[in-house]
Amino acid sequence: MCQRMPFSNDDLDFTYPLPADFENRPSCYICVYKGKVAIDPLNLPDHQTILHEDIKDVKTKRIVQYLGSLGEKLCYAIGLESQEEVPYGMQLVFLRDLMGQIDDRTLALAGRAVQLIDFELTSKFCGRCGIPTETLEDRGKKCPKCDLLIYPRLSPAVIVLVMQEDKVLLARSSHFSSDIYSVIAGFVEPGETLEHAAEREVMEEVGLKIKNIRYFASQPWPFPNSLMIGFIADYAGGEIRVDGEEIIDAAWFSRDELPNFPGKASISGHLVDWFVKKEEKRS
Numbered sequence: 508m509c510q511r512m513p514f515s516n517d518d519l520d521f522t523y524p525l526p527a528d529f530e531n532r533p534s535c536y537i538c539v540y541k542g543k544v545a546i547d548p549l550n551l552p553d554h555q556t557i558l559h560e561d562i563k564d565v566k567t568k569r570i571v572q573y574l575g576s577l578g579e580k581l582c583y584a585i586g587l588e589s590q591e592e593v594p595y596g597m598q599l600v601f602l603r604d605l606m607g608q609i610d611d612r613t614l615a616l617a618g619r620a621v622q623l624i625d626f627e628l629t630s631k632f633c634g635r636c637g638i639p640t641e642t643l644e645d646r647g648k649k650c651p652k653c654d655l656l657i658y659p660r661l662s663p664a665v666i667v668l669v670m671q672e673d674k675v676l677l678a679r680s681s682h683f684s685s686d687i688y689s690v691i692a693g694f695v696e697p698g699e700t701l702e703h704a705a706e707r708e709v710m711e712e713v714g715l716k717i718k719n720i721r722y723f724a725s726q727p728w729p730f731p732n733s734l735m736i737g738f739i740a741d742y743a744g745g746e747i748r749v750d751g752e753e754i755i756d757a758a759w760f761s762r763d764e765l766p767n768f769p770g771k772a773s774i775s776g777h778l779v780d781w782f783v784k785k786e787e788k789r790s
């Protein structure tokens with residue numbers, strides 16, 4: 508069931524901190540500014556459009572995060588402090604707009620870069636006493652006064668495909684701009700298991716009970732810092748009921764009458780695609 512998802516850095520060695528011989532290793536840099544990534548629009552989709560090999564003044568940059576290594580090559584994110592620092596000939600593009608424009612590995616690295624630069628910029632000061640934090644050996648930050656520890660923020664969210672015999676439950680969210688229907692999703696609460704979150708979200712959003720919850724796959728989703736954990740579940744009871752605000756409509760769909768659903772950039776598209784292929788195999 509597991510498959511590689513867009514934004515997953517499966518090829519990247521996450522070992523932290525930097526290797527001792529870092530100054531002798533080949534390196535590359537992704538420049539980030541306000542959630543955007545600097546690209547060379549003339550060379551899309553070549554990955555070199557955002558991986559700069561030769562930023563000569565990198566040591567003068569104050570906002571740098573080590574992302575990990577791809578083989579011998581060390582990858583860094585550089586947080587630009589103004590638009591004037593955008594390398595010559597490049598332009599800033601929102602991460603979301605790079606989807607489908609560059610290869611998956613570079614897109615995943617860009618997603619990690621945007622999140623770690625955001626962490627660097629939002630963890631400069633202690634949220635409890637407001638004084639500057641210190642950087643730890645393990646990527647974390649620590650307040651020297653109250654010992655508060657800060658690590659990159661990650662928000663787990665469950666995403667659940669619910670089946671009833673040969674039909675799938677799909678819902679239309681008020682957040683979707685078009686007529687897209689998708690599977691049910693929501694954030695995990697503190698103190699909650701993933702399975703409980705799946706049951707709760709399906710009940711809250713469409714009023715149904717589910718059973719046989721099984722793991723499908725996970726996907727980092729850097730908008731801004733989610734980790735989507737995908738499940739498949741079976742219908743266990745209840746009638747569809749939507750609140751009309753968060754969820755506008757929900758219904759059971761057979762494979763032959765599926766509405767528009769998300770593409771395979773997201774795990775929701777992979778879940779529905781799995782359902783379609785499962786039916787194909789059976790028929």
Ligand SMILES: [Zn+2]
Binds near residue numbers: 654
């Ligand atoms: Zn503090």
